[in-house]
Amino acid sequence: MTTENQQKLDSLLGGYRALDLTDEKGMICGRILGDLGVDVIKIERPSGDPARKIGPFFHNIPDPEKSLFWFAYNANKRGITLNIDSKDGQEIFKRLAENTDFVIESFAPRHMDNLGVGYQALSEINKKLIMTSITPFGQTGPYKDFKGADILGWAMGGAMHLTGDSDMPPLEIGFPQAHLNAGAQAAVGTVIALHYREISGEGQHVDVSIQESVAWVLSDALPFWDVNRSNVKRFGSVRSRPPLYAPRRQIWACKDGFVIFILMTGGLALESIKALVAWMDEEGMATDILKETDFAAISWTTTPPQQLESLQEPIGKFFMMYSVQELCQETLKRRIMLLPVCTSKDVRESCQLSARNFWEGVEHPELGASITYPGAFAKLSEAPIRIRRRAPLIGEHNKDIYEDELGLSNEEILTLFQANVI
Amino acid sequence: MKNIGRQALQGVKVVDFSWVGVGPLTTKYLADHGASVIRVESVQYPETFRVTVPFKDNVPGINRSGYFAWYNSNKYGLALDLNKPKGIEVAKRLIAWADIVVQSFRPGVMKRLGLDYEDLKTVKADIIMLSLSAQGQTGPHSQSAAYGIQLVGLSGVTDITGWPDRDPCGPYGAYTDWIAPQFGATVLISALNYRRKTGKGMYIDLSQCETAIQFLAPLILNYVVNGQIYSRRGNRSPYACPHGAYRCKGEDRWCAIIVSTDNEWQAFCGVLGDPDWSKDPKFSTLLNRKKNEAELDKLIESWTIEHRTEKVMFKMQAAGVPAGVVQNSEDLFEHDPQLKSRQFFGRLHHTEMGDCAYAGPSFRLSKTPCKLERAAPCLGEHTKYVCTEILGMSDKEFVGLLNEGIFK
Numbered sequence: 001m002t003t004e005n006q007q008k009l010d011s012l013l014g015g016y017r018a019l020d021l022t023d024e025k026g027m028i029c030g031r032i033l034g035d036l037g038v039d040v041i042k043i044e045r046p047s048g049d050p051a052r053k054i055g056p057f058f059h060n061i062p063d064p065e066k067s068l069f070w071f072a073y074n075a076n077k078r079g080i081t082l083n084i085d086s087k088d089g090q091e092i093f094k095r096l097a098e099n100t101d102f103v104i105e106s107f108a109p110r111h112m113d114n115l116g117v118g119y120q121a122l123s124e125i126n127k128k129l130i131m132t133s134i135t136p137f138g139q140t141g142p143y144k145d146f147k148g149a150d151i152l153g154w155a156m157g158g159a160m161h162l163t164g165d166s167d168m169p170p171l172e173i174g175f176p177q178a179h180l181n182a183g184a185q186a187a188v189g190t191v192i193a194l195h196y197r198e199i200s201g202e203g204q205h206v207d208v209s210i211q212e213s214v215a216w217v218l219s220d221a222l223p224f225w226d227v228n229r230s231n232v233k234r235f236g237s238v239r240s241r242p243p244l245y246a247p248r249r250q251i252w253a254c255k256d257g258f259v260i261f262i263l264m265t266g267g268l269a270l271e272s273i274k275a276l277v278a279w280m281d282e283e284g285m286a287t288d289i290l291k292e293t294d295f296a297a298i299s300w301t302t303t304p305p306q307q308l309e310s311l312q313e314p315i316g317k318f319f320m321m322y323s324v325q326e327l328c329q330e331t332l333k334r335r336i337m338l339l340p341v342c343t344s345k346d347v348r349e350s351c352q353l354s355a356r357n358f359w360e361g362v363e364h365p366e367l368g369a370s371i372t373y374p375g376a377f378a379k380l381s382e383a384p385i386r387i388r389r390r391a392p393l394i395g396e397h398n399k400d401i402y403e404d405e406l407g408l409s410n411e412e413i414l415t416l417f418q419a420n421v422i
Numbered sequence: 423m424k425n426i427g428r429q430a431l432q433g434v435k436v437v438d439f440s441w442v443g444v445g446p447l448t449t450k451y452l453a454d455h456g457a458s459v460i461r462v463e464s465v466q467y468p469e470t471f472r473v474t475v476p477f478k479d480n481v482p483g484i485n486r487s488g489y490f491a492w493y494n495s496n497k498y499g500l501a502l503d504l505n506k507p508k509g510i511e512v513a514k515r516l517i518a519w520a521d522i523v524v525q526s527f528r529p530g531v532m533k534r535l536g537l538d539y540e541d542l543k544t545v546k547a548d549i550i551m552l553s554l555s556a557q558g559q560t561g562p563h564s565q566s567a568a569y570g571i572q573l574v575g576l577s578g579v580t581d582i583t584g585w586p587d588r589d590p591c592g593p594y595g596a597y598t599d600w601i602a603p604q605f606g607a608t609v610l611i612s613a614l615n616y617r618r619k620t621g622k623g624m625y626i627d628l629s630q631c632e633t634a635i636q637f638l639a640p641l642i643l644n645y646v647v648n649g650q651i652y653s654r655r656g657n658r659s660p661y662a663c664p665h666g667a668y669r670c671k672g673e674d675r676w677c678a679i680i681v682s683t684d685n686e687w688q689a690f691c692g693v694l695g696d697p698d699w700s701k702d703p704k705f706s707t708l709l710n711r712k713k714n715e716a717e718l719d720k721l722i723e724s725w726t727i728e729h730r731t732e733k734v735m736f737k738m739q740a741a742g743v744p745a746g747v748v749q750n751s752e753d754l755f756e757h758d759p760q761l762k763s764r765q766f767f768g769r770l771h772h773t774e775m776g777d778c779a780y781a782g783p784s785f786r787l788s789k790t791p792c793k794l795e796r797a798a799p800c801l802g803e804h805t806k807y808v809c810t811e812i813l814g815m816s817d818k819e820f821v822g823l824l825n826e827g828i829f830k
Contacts, residue, residue: 008619012612015619028636032605036612055660056644068647072639119788138786143760147744151657151665155678156746158754160667162594163583169667170676170748172657173593174582180637182784184604189785191611192455196430196790198618205788212766212784215754217600223488225751226779227476232751233674236584236591239571241475250571251580251592258590260575266470268567301475332566339572341580341590344645344652347635355561358632372646374635377605379558381539381625383616 011037011383016194018102019043019093020077021084024051025106025148025210026134027073028183033102033190034076035377035385041096041401042079046420048394058367064394065366071391073183075362075373079392080401081422088421090117095406097122097129101203102190106134109144119205130193130203134186138209148210153178157214162221165236182213239264246305249312251341257324258341263300263311270295272337279334280318287314348372360387398422429456430790434614437462437516438497439537440526441469443570443599444554444630446493448606449524451783453496454792460498460516460808463801465830472801478775485774485800492798495770495780499799500808503830504535508823513537515813517545521617522610526554529564539625548623550613552606558629570596570630577634578641584654598634605633663711664690667748668723670731676748677726677734687711689741694725755779772797805829 008015014037020030021043034040052064083089112118119131136148151172154160164171189206197203221232230242237251250262273295280286289310324340331338360375376385402408416422434457438449453459468484476488503509532538542549556568574580580592644650657666667676681687691700699721704714731747738745767779780794809815
């Protein structure tokens, strides 16, 4: 079997190619496609992509070849340098586009069009091409030219208002998430377009809005407005719902850390609270109120705050008697829905993740290191997802693409390099 | 070749045994792009979202749930009792019809029902089966039941979110419930592609925790190579200042403002009217601003508090400074002109709830955009349709099964 055919069977999307011009606004899109087997070619400006300056860094050394952010979201991609602002760069890009399936980009709306390499121009060269554009607000609309930032997408999409303690300013999640959500949703749109293309023979343009990606993630809060004109407020570590806003604790302190547990509706939750009360009873810590409450009949949103507190207070005292590990071990056995608040260290040391062979070693020869990465986002019975290569160095595959594939002469390459085209 | 007028995933057939958030959100992407998605539900044990607030007009009812409606646009609703052998037979007939099966029961349940991947392959050799769970189908914690509310803790999102001098406050709600479907939908459609090339189906084991970790990968790498654990920092950024939310006029109104370059700093000061304090050398460079960030934030807020957040946003953006209203649900639905112009929210008529809003996806396909055509199904709303029209049962057979209580 030819290598190419083998490649097609080795992965779900083997045999396809993507040109990835994204910056941090959409970088994970190409990573996901790369994980699924697409030959993703990351295109950077000749001096290197600005995202290479995003930390944290390998051994805390600020260096464009040591960004852990770059490593994480550009694994499974090859890399070339190309300045598409130049005419020569545009010509080369168009040549590459002839044989590509996907172009992913995150420039301002119409930027690629103005350079003569937008969807319209490229689809005339290659009608099967699928172009995925990721921008703060989308390609159209009154805010389309607004300047963006991750925290801005988080704010305008409605997530920030809901995040954080009620007596503090609204908050973003500790590691910026708006761009990651947009990039992952862009991948969904891209493969849907691929599916259509395989039937129709035609590509199309996929317009992704970072704001909408965040708003979509907020589907938890939005129905409250639509159905009851109720604006959900932020409450931090508790969950408060109308009409009574009795605060149901989510994050509980225990002896050496925090765990997550919440009194809520549904069959599993009912089993869970009953099992907890039973355990507390064994230890002589179950109050009468806990033992006498008919949890099946409780509606948590109409429970008065005082009644709720009479249930939560003894639970809080009980959790404080145990370490995180003790609580987790026992609640797993007893089918109580409780999980630890983990740091990166806890995640790395998780016995569940190890048992599932979640972690993957990736070679970084120029660092003299093999680095353990989070592994596949799903386990497949065929054509498994894996990290086949580390993120590219600046211009690492220029030779492969420019010389071997496009057949540029050494002289041409030297000219282009010195003219800052590549 | 002209656009042939079909939807992108038209003809794709999905049987959806999943429930609550992750599964239905995954299949919603498919349903909204033309796939035929049948939700299989139990009448005896209605799924959690059907019995959870918010209810339309605050009146509880299994067909009045805002969440259920929101997550299940364009889907068919079949009521089926999987605890009866004839219920399992009907389920298998559905599998024979389907391209894709999605489920999110606790690991082991499908096997007990005689519907695990090995069973399904005997019905349809090239079936694609997606099994969703909190922590995966295998491993010592595979039986640990958990929702997104707990998984945000396990995956690491909770610990990193909060203020430096306080306990973690975590994200709003079950945040990781929305990460998993983004990966789930992509892998499902890619599996269809693989089957088209090879004729083979597959089994997909997707752990919500493992997908959430993908969004924190650099922090994990930081621990792996540097032994460092992230400490909570509020809204601060290592390379932009100001960077955060500033209180504006009114109750709980804020504007997010970000200054990353010298030009943006100049423009930002200009919008504030170049107050004297902005000329103080202690704010003139990024390093100086970072050193004096708390004081700077207070000074900025002394200005923003006098203005409405919308005004702050427009003035800043006009000057080339990234700024945005910290929007709440009401803003998104009622006031945001950008979402309105892009018709992000559609409206559909629900059989029992009446007129309801639905969110479109965050991406628009230029030739085959998503279409919100049908509101979420009432429980069992399409039982007869699915049995007689899709599975081709005769009326007699359908009525016979109905009388035996199979559709409960």
